[in-house]
Amino acid sequence: GDSVTQMEGPVTLSEEAFLTINCTYTATGYPSLFWYVQYPGEGLQLLLKATKADDKGSNKGFEATYRKETTSFHLEKGSVQVSDSAVYFCALSEDNDMRFGAGTRLTVKP
């Protein structure tokens, strides 16, 4: 069945560092791909999405490109801030079914 694998955390970075969180997926067809973010004490928030190959989702300085050839949807940000500290989840949706990765905890230090 469909599945999502994302890099294990935790990830600790200094402020203004470059961020990459890897995500790869397995799907039978053409899924939609998502990144969600969960701040402490809150539910998950949709961060960005891409619905077809080569689409780039972006929001709040974060970007991810839907790469069908490598079945990947890596999350990137050029300069992280302390306020980006959170847990990030990669997810896919296909045939009205949703699959989440295990989550990657990011801590950004001043």
Add this chain to the structure above:
Amino acid sequence: KAGVTQTPRYLIKTRGQQVTLSCSPISGHRSVSWYQQTPGQGLQFLFEYFSETQRNKGNFPGRFSGRQFSNSRSEMNVSTLELGDSALYLCASSFLNMGIAGPSSYEQYFGPGTRLTVT
């Protein structure tokens, strides 16, 4: 448009008791999914309801049940609580059209969660 709301936000129960959690989806959303989140197991899918019918179910014991009302609000119930049921319970809604012409999107919008502590 109001987001997904969950009540109560925090709950403390004793082993053996039962608990009911409530979720109100975004207006117009007919699909409601429930998840259990724990530090050890991560985010685990419990079940999904669409138009008052359970559409999908995860791998949880029968002590976990749910239902959905005609206004799309959903409740989940856990009976005979165990210490291991302590978790953040998240509800998510989506604008899903099953077999109905028109737009449909399965991206999920989450509520803030209910933090359940079992002592």
